[in-house]
Amino acid sequence: MVFSSNIFLFLFLPLFLALYYLVGERWRSAVIVLGSYLFYAWWRPDFLFLFVAVTYWNYWFGMRIKHELDRKRKKVAFRWLTLGVVGNLLTLGYFKYANFGADVLADLLNSVGVDSFTLETIILPLGISFYIFQAISYIVDIYRKQAEPTRNFIDFAAYIALFPQLIAGPIVRYKLIDLQLKKREHSMELFSLGASRFMLGFIKKVLIADSLAPMNILFVTESDPQMVDAWFGLIASVIQLYFDFSGYSDMAIGLGLMMGFRFPENFNQPYISKSITEFWQRWHMTLAEFLRDYVYFPLVRRRIAGPIVALGVTMVLSGFWHGASSAYILWGAFFGVAIMIERALRIATKVTTPFNLWRVIITCFLLTLNMPLFLTGDLDQSLKIYGGLFGFNGVGNMDSYIYGTSIMTISFVGVSLIWLGIAERINVKFYANGQNTYFMQHVGGFSTLLLWVGFSLALTRLAANSFSPFLYFQF
Numbered sequence: 001m002v003f004s005s006n007i008f009l010f011l012f013l014p015l016f017l018a019l020y021y022l023v024g025e026r027w028r029s030a031v032i033v034l035g036s037y038l039f040y041a042w043w044r045p046d047f048l049f050l051f052v053a054v055t056y057w058n059y060w061f062g063m064r065i066k067h068e069l070d071r072k073r074k075k076v077a078f079r080w081l082t083l084g085v086v087g088n089l090l091t092l093g094y095f096k097y098a099n100f101g102a103d104v105l106a107d108l109l110n111s112v113g114v115d116s117f118t119l120e121t122i123i124l125p126l127g128i129s130f131y132i133f134q135a136i137s138y139i140v141d142i143y144r145k146q147a148e149p150t151r152n153f154i155d156f157a158a159y160i161a162l163f164p165q166l167i168a169g170p171i172v173r174y175k176l177i178d179l180q181l182k183k184r185e186h187s188m189e190l191f192s193l194g195a196s197r198f199m200l201g202f203i204k205k206v207l208i209a210d211s212l213a214p215m216n217i218l219f220v221t222e223s224d225p226q227m228v229d230a231w232f233g234l235i236a237s238v239i240q241l242y243f244d245f246s247g248y249s250d251m252a253i254g255l256g257l258m259m260g261f262r263f264p265e266n267f268n269q270p271y272i273s274k275s276i277t278e279f280w281q282r283w284h285m286t287l288a289e290f291l292r293d294y295v296y297f298p299l300v301r302r303r304i305a306g307p308i309v310a311l312g313v314t315m316v317l318s319g320f321w322h323g324a325s326s327a328y329i330l331w332g333a334f335f336g337v338a339i340m341i342e343r344a345l346r347i348a349t350k351v352t353t354p355f356n357l358w359r360v361i362i363t364c365f366l367l368t369l370n371m372p373l374f375l376t377g378d379l380d381q382s383l384k385i386y387g388g389l390f391g392f393n394g395v396g397n398m399d400s401y402i403y404g405t406s407i408m409t410i411s412f413v414g415v416s417l418i419w420l421g422i423a424e425r426i427n428v429k430f431y432a433n434g435q436n437t438y439f440m441q442h443v444g445g446f447s448t449l450l451l452w453v454g455f456s457l458a459l460t461r462l463a464a465n466s467f468s469p470f471l472y473f474q475f
Helices: 006-022 025-041 047-070 074-111 128-143 153-161 174-182 188-221 227-258 276-280 285-301 307-322 326-344 357-376 379-389 399-404 407-434 436-442 446-465
Strands: none
Touching: 006 025, 006 446, 025 047, 025 153, 047 074, 047 128, 047 153, 074 128, 128 153, 128 174, 128 285, 153 174, 188 227, 188 357, 188 407, 188 446, 227 357, 227 379, 227 407, 276 326, 276 357, 285 307, 307 326, 326 357, 326 379, 357 379
């Protein structure tokens, strides 16, 4: 089940919210668990068993680690932590990387004349990359004494299973939400804020991202794109990715607010970044923070690697987390090299650095140039696209987009650019940092009308298509 589907909007969500608010406060975690399990099992009920097993595994290890820490046996606690993390990573590794590893091994065997073998395709469970990371953060934070384990299994299961951010984030760390699981605010003001945030994300996903999707399909599948076609398709695909993923994050944050939860922000106008380093402070921020706190800092503080090597390892792992292919690894390695160069040149990398148009243009150009690796996930296809970008296949005339889509579809590139330049500021100004009162006092009239008109148009589009998957579900 996905947010941008008729069954979620008109059946699941109304019934869930009605039951959630009808029961007493002590039963709401149980309602979250049951609703989230139904939400998750809608796609593949059999994977629900894996999901529950991962939940119990980390709940038990959290209690075990806490028990040993209370007895002043930190080394024993560390062994339990290691076992718990390894179990999580093996689970993720099997489902996400076993096929990739088997293919690499088969190629190596072929190169020395040994008969190859094939491994049956392993289906990737939805959201496993996200809920495994959340589970790891739970037991690590307990070991670091940054969080107290819950003795209420239902509360912990609700944390892992929270359906708003279960499939594609934001990655919510337990220490940020443990008190909210016990007691949180419920009010009409907060619910209204959440509903408006959900509507904003729905517009970004269904009305804008999905309108750009046909151009992304043409771009990714074009065998030998020409220069104009390649650049236009690449820019449209990069914009689509942003509106698709940030739209999901907006909807997740909005749903959380409707239930009284405050999730961390996941995007902060990434395409106005003035450096590659700053981009990672603005794009998929919860993943960047996770990698910083659980990969980069431990490597440096334990003197396993120096800052430069640790940075490279972290960014390569970021690429590998997104997908099991050499293209994703190279995509992550690009960021590592770029950030190293920025550090060596002492380029200002803070979000608060004064705006500089030329630096924004250069940063966006470099980011866009790296994106064929991410968008295709295939090195050979990416090389063909690069051939088109640099004019090796001719200049081109955009015929494939003009005749393969529609003028309306192409016009949404302009709509999205206007949004990025102007309307996206609404998201930062009205929603960031939990400025609920500010939003209620200042958003009304024309802004509210635009929100409802956009939401109505998005519903009309959804009614025609009935289903709209998110790009990040494949990760």
